[in-house]
Amino acid sequence: IQAVMKYADIHLAGTEFGLEYSPEIFMDTELDFSLEICEGVMDVWQPSAEREIVLNLPCTVERSTPNVYADQIEWMSRHLSRRDFVCLSVHTHNDRGTATADAELAVLAGAQRIEGTLFGNGERSGNVDLVTLGLNLYAQGIDPMIDFSDIDEIRRTAEYCNRIDVHERHPYAGDLVYTSFSGSHQDAIKKGFEDLERTARQTGASPRELPWDMPYLPIDPKDVGRSYEAVIRVNSQSGKGGVAYIMKVDHHLDLPRRLQIEFSHVIQRHTDGEGGEVDAPLMYDIFAREYLAPGAFELVKFSSTSDDGIERITTVVRAAGVEHTLTGVGNGPIAAFCDALSAVDLGLGGVNVRVLDYAEHALTAGRDAEAAAYLEIEVGDEVYWGVGISESIVQASLRGVVSALNRAARAQDG
Numbered sequence: 001i002q003a004v005m006k007y008a009d010i011h012l013a014g015t016e017f018g019l020e021y022s023p024e025i026f027m028d029t030e031l032d033f034s035l036e037i038c039e040g041v042m043d044v045w046q047p048s049a050e051r052e053i054v055l056n057l058p059c060t061v062e063r064s065t066p067n068v069y070a071d072q073i074e075w076m077s078r079h080l081s082r083r084d085f086v087c088l089s090v091h092t093h094n095d096r097g098t099a100t101a102d103a104e105l106a107v108l109a110g111a112q113r114i115e116g117t118l119f120g121n122g123e124r125s126g127n128v129d130l131v132t133l134g135l136n137l138y139a140q141g142i143d144p145m146i147d148f149s150d151i152d153e154i155r156r157t158a159e160y161c162n163r164i165d166v167h168e169r170h171p172y173a174g175d176l177v178y179t180s181f182s183g184s185h186q187d188a189i190k191k192g193f194e195d196l197e198r199t200a201r202q203t204g205a206s207p208r209e210l211p212w213d214m215p216y217l218p219i220d221p222k223d224v225g226r227s228y229e230a231v232i233r234v235n236s237q238s239g240k241g242g243v244a245y246i247m248k249v250d251h252h253l254d255l256p257r258r259l260q261i262e263f264s265h266v267i268q269r270h271t272d273g274e275g276g277e278v279d280a281p282l283m284y285d286i287f288a289r290e291y292l293a294p295g296a297f298e299l300v301k302f303s304s305t306s307d308d309g310i311e312r313i314t315t316v317v318r319a320a321g322v323e324h325t326l327t328g329v330g331n332g333p334i335a336a337f338c339d340a341l342s343a344v345d346l347g348l349g350g351v352n353v354r355v356l357d358y359a360e361h362a363l364t365a366g367r368d369a370e371a372a373a374y375l376e377i378e379v380g381d382e383v384y385w386g387v388g389i390s391e392s393i394v395q396a397s398l399r400g401v402v403s404a405l406n407r408a409a410r411a412q413d414g
Contacts, residue, residue, distance in 0.1 A: 001044045018052035019045050022091065026057045027064075031075050039081060047085040055080070056115065058091035059102050061124075066098050070105035077110030089113035092128045094120060099128035104136070118158045119166050119173065135172040139218045148172075151224035178221040178231050180242070187241025188215035189231060234271070234278040240264035247287065250280040256359045256374050259385045266290050291387040295406025296320055296347060299398050304333050311336045315398070319346040334358065334375070334397050341405070348408060351380030353401070360393055373397040377404035384408050 001019070008017060021041045026034055038055050047053040057076060059069050069092070077088055090111045092102040103114045120129035131154070134144035148154065155166050155173050168175040180186050192214045200207045212220045221228060228249065234242050240260040247253045247263075255263060267278055270286055278286070300316040300323060313336035315326050328340025334355055341353040357376035362369050373388045373396040384407045388399025 001041060005044070018054065019047075020054035020056055020089070021045075022056035022058055022089075024058065025060055027059045027061065027069060027072065031072060031079075035076060035079050038076070042082055042086075047082055049085060051085070052087065053085065054087045054089050054113065056089035056091055056113075057111075058115075059093060059099075060091075062093055062095035062098065062102065065096075066101040066105045069102050070109040073106045073111050074109035087112050089115060091115040093122065094125040094127065097125070099126070100132050100136070103128045103133060118154065119164075119170065121158070121162050121164055129171070131173055132171045135219065135224070138223075148224050151226070153225070172219070172224065178217060178226055180216055180231065181234070183241060185216050186245060189217065190241045190245040191215075192217075193228075193245070234267060234283065243267050243283070246280050246283055251284050251287075252363050253287070253372055254359075254361055256357065256376075258357065258376060259374055259387075262385055263287065263290070287387075291385070291403050291407070292389065293406075295403075296409040297402050297405045299395075299402045302333075302337070302395070302398060304336065304394070313337055313340060315340060317341075317346065317402070333394050334401065337398050337401055338377075341401070346405075348379060348405065348412065352378070353405070354378040355401075356383065358397070360397065363389065371396045373400040375400040375404060377401060379404065379408040382408060382411070384411070 001021070008015070019041075021038065023029065023034055023037055034057070041055075042053060045051070045053055055076075057073060073088070073090060077083065080086055080088075088111050090103055090106040090113070092099040092106070092114075099116075099120065103111075103116070107114065114128065114130075114133060116128040116130040116133060117126070118130055120126040120132070130146070131148070131151070134146045135148060137144040138148070151173050159165055166173055169177060171177060180189055196207050196210060196214070199205075199210055203210070208220075208222070214220070217231070221231065231245075234246065240263075243264045244255050244260040247255055266286060267283065271278060296319060298318040300318050302313060302315040304311055304313040306312075309331060310329055311332050312329050313327070313333055315337060317324050317326055324344065324346060326340035326344060328336045328338070328343065330336035330339050338353040338355060342351070344350070354377070355375055356378055358374070360371055360373040362371050364370055368391055370389055370391055371393040373393065375386050375388075375397065377384055377386055384404040386400040386402065386404030386407065388396040388401075388403055390396035390399060
């Protein structure tokens with residue numbers, strides 16, 4: 001150090017320097033000897049308010065649990081002279097897989113500075129990861145003063161420079177870290193987003209302005225430049241929560257609970273047979289084939305009149321290529337349509353058709369908005385869900401009844 005100071009004065013006169021000193025095998029050295037060495041360095045350097053010194057105490061090779069390293073840091077922090085003029089730094093490695101815990105506990109023990117690398121790239125099993133450290137702080141409401149708003153660009157740059165890929169499960173930055181496949185996790189996340197939206201409506205605030213408190217998501221993926229599209233992905237482990245979430249978020253179809261359960265079984269059969277994931281486009285294709293595809297029955301046209309709360313409907317239904325004109329009455333167009341269907345045998349054995357459950361909602365806004373209707377229909381002794389979509393809510397509802405009939409016909413055909 002004396003030689004460095006001498007030649008700095010000769011060749012770089014007038015330049016203000018700070019000094020960092022790092023005892024390489026601090027973690028394996030008796031603390032009183034480490035203190036003696038560091039004090040000797042400070043005696044030469046003479047730190048002051050204008051003359052910075054960084055004492056960097058490395059965990060060069062992890063050999064113990066993080067609390068032991070933190071105890072070493074705390075002891076040094078308490079026994080160093082001229083402590084007010086010392087920036088106490090740590091440099092942790094990941095040999096035991098606890099470099100992050102080493103660094104965080106060291107800060108609690110008195111360290112003021114951490115040396116690390118992006119994504120933990122370094123000797124052997126690597127250094128502490130500054131991305132993980134920074135976003136751990138962020139997750140606790142502490143600004144790390146590092147811009148992580150586009151984590152994928154940071155990752156791409158690091159991967160390009162280092163020629164080392166970031167693992168898909170790497171904390172905060174991996175492709176899958178904001179993704180849940182487990183059915184119970186997906187259900188909790190779905191309910192969490194619904195609660196967030198409900199709170200936003202009640203308070204008049206944007207969801208982004210509200211405190212983040214989401215199951216299985218320690219931070220808001222949007223804060224690091226991710227979207228919610230990959231938060232829930234469906235495979236053979238998934239349940240109704242994940243399926244319902246994707247159908248609502250990606251396709252604006254808010255399935256009733258019992259339909260969620262039924263459709264999740266449809267998806268389960270697909271994943272059991274085909275394997276792999278079911279992404280949002282494929283999920284809609286499966287849904288359309290199951291509930292929206294043409295079948296043995298088709299609603300050609302209809303008209304209805306209402307008198308004293310009694311609805312009378314006349315419909316033309318095509319069954320097996322033959323058009324039938326049907327008439328029925330009820331307390332609404334759906335009940336009247338079911339009454340008309342129950343009065344004739346269109347190929348299902350002359351069974352009664354009855355509505356057990358009904359839900360509907362708009363798919364889009366505006367004058368030409370489409371609506372979706374979901375109907376749980378009892379066809380004879382069996383129960384089938386049907387779905388209809390149309391710009392007319394009445395037509396969507398009647399199509400939903402026909403959808404259930406088509407599913408009943410397919411079930412009869414095996």
